Structures are given as structure tokens and as C-alpha cells.
Amino acid sequence: MKDTSRKLAKFLYKKNVICNANNENTNYNKIVRALDSFSNMHTMSNKDFLEKILMGAFKLIPEAEKGSFYELVDDKYIPIVSNGYDINTLQKLVFNREEAFADYKCSDIASIQAYEIYIEERDNTKFSEEIINTLKELGIYSKYTCLYAPIQVEGLTRGLICFECFNKTGFTKTSKKILRFYAQIISNFYTQKVLYEKERKIYNEIVDALVSAIEVNDKYTEGHAQRVRQYSCNIAEKFQLSKSQISDLSTAALLHDIGKIGISTEILNKPGKLTVDEYNIIKSHPxxxxxxxxKISGFSTIANFAYNHHENYDGTGYPQGLKYDEIPFESQIIQVADAYDAMTSERAYRKALSSHEALKIIKKEIGKQFNPKIAKVAMETFSQI
Ligand SMILES: [Fe+2]
Ligand SMILES: [Fe+2]
Structure with missing residues (x-):
């Protein structure tokens, strides 16, 4: 993202939109700084993302006194963030697409432009009395200049960035050029964010479908995957893992037993004791x-965490018999969360243990089945649940 913003800023520099790249306070550096702040946009909430868009543009348009970002949702323009206006008053201005900015050009267009409009006085035949009063209260009923640009995804308008100037001089040509380029770049980021969220939704749906597939096969594990995920994330929070580590751990915990799809229902749901052969078949599920x-692209780390969830700290686990640090830390967290949930849930061959009994067993297995550091934190976590 940093490289992209620098390339774009250089492009603007060449186009004479900005000048003097070596001076800290030039538009070049302001644009680079504004665009750099989007480097973590996928983890931002929508409101934070839109606030960054608006505040970034504010730093680039010196004549802007007030401004706001309207998002187009279900054919209605909704003000999401603003600078200089009381947001509660502004949010009374939710318009239908066609009536929204009646005097403005903001329909879907091929190229993203910045437009300037001077409003001498609003056409009061186009608005209800309530809207007119709100516009007056906000100071955007008459005698101001607005500089605005649509934000588009694949040619369709998704939002509108607007700046108001109450000084007669209005906005300079440079500001118009900068807003035009800024809106084009932001439309690109906005598109990436929309696509990323779509991908994330599909990813979550695939994961949910896989979890339901395990539960169809093994009636005793209903809710097991979700509880193991919840316990694992609760334990992980105490170890200050990064967001992406917790995200991979969370998915691995949810899918750790997906391999049980390959084990016959008769063995999984057998009420009596398993034979050695049957037990060996169950042990192949990791x-x-x-x-x-x-087989899922981008899942190699997740696959590795889930693969090792039956490894024991002292090397007596399966399938590889790894020990100590050879076992991924995340797998060791899933292992203790899995063991606790298995013990406290009813199984085909036994009744559920109480939390107290399960904690006693975990304590006994510290240094053998469980990593002492993780087991200690896990026991605290389980006793608070
Ligand atoms: Fe398992
Ligand atoms: Fe499990």
C-alpha cells in the first residue's frame, strides 16, 4: 500500500497537481501521508475508514471549512462522518438518491470528477419544510460553495465526499485537481475494501459449511467446534498474540476436527469401548x-495448527509424536481447549465431567499432556467461564 501511495503521489507530481516533493509541507508529502494511513484499511471499521477518507482530504484542501461523507446505501444518501457539523443534526438529512443533491452532479458516471457548485439559495420547492429547516440550521441553505466528488466502485457511485467553503472566493483550481485525483485513488481503495469484505463473507460461509459437515457426521460434537474456538481465543488473548495469529488460531480451532468427515459414523458414535483398530482409525482424523x-488456498498455516491438535507436550501424542517447542504454540492452545470441552461434554461412551473434575485432570497432566504455561492460563480461563 505504501508503494502504491508513493507511486500515485509521484504521478500527481508529474502532472503538476502537486509540486516540490522535497519540502515536508508540500501537497506531495501531504498526499503520501494521507494515503499511507490506509495501509491497514482491511482491519478498520467502515466508519473509521470513511473518517480517514474525509480527514485525509481535509488536509489537502485548505479552503475546506466543513465537510462530510455520505454513503449511498439502498438508494439513500446517508451522512456517516463529518467535520464541522453536528452529526446528529446532519443525520436528519437522509435523502433518496434522486432528491439527495438535487442541484449537484453526482450520478453514476464513467470517470470520477471533482465538481464545484455555488449555492445562492436552495430551491425550496424540492425539499420538505423539515429538510429546509435542517439545512438552515447547518448553514448549508444559501450562500456557500461546495466542492464534492463521487466515490465509485465499478462505475457505480457508493458515496459522496463534500466540502463547504463559506468564503466568497471558493476553491482553487489546484484543490479541484487534487480532490479529483484523491477521489479516484479512494475509489480504488473503496473497491478493494468491498472486494475484501465479499471474500471474507465467502470465507466465513465456507468455514461454517465445513463445521456443519462435521456435526452431521458426529452428533456428539454439536457446538464443540465453536466452544473450542471460543476457549482457544480466550486463552490466546492472554498471550498477546497478533491479530493475524489469533485469526488463524480461531479458524484452526473451529476446523480442528474437520478430518472426522473421513471416519465412519458407526465408529464415531459407538456407545461402547473402541477396539484398538477402531481407536487407530479415529487417530487418523488430524x-x-x-x-x-x-486444499484451500491461504490455509497452510491453519492446516498445520489443526493437524497438531492431538500432539502432547511430552511427545506421547499423535500423529507425529512431536514434543515441547516442536508443537506449534497455537496447536498447544487448541489442544487444551479441545481436551477441556471433550471432558465437560457428554460422549457416546461416557457422561460429561464437571468443570471441577476436568480442571483436576488438566492440573495432573501439566508437563505431560499439556504445556505448563498454557495449562495455567487455560485453567484460569476455564474457571472464569
Ligand atoms: Fe480431534
Ligand atoms: Fe476436538
């Missing part, structure tokens, strides 16, 4: 988990 998850 291998199936790995095979399934590895």
Missing part, C-alpha cells in the same frame, strides 16, 4: 484435517 484444509 491427517484428514490437514489434507482437507491444505
Amino acid at each position: 491427517i484428514y484435517t490437514k489434507r482437507i484444509l491444505e
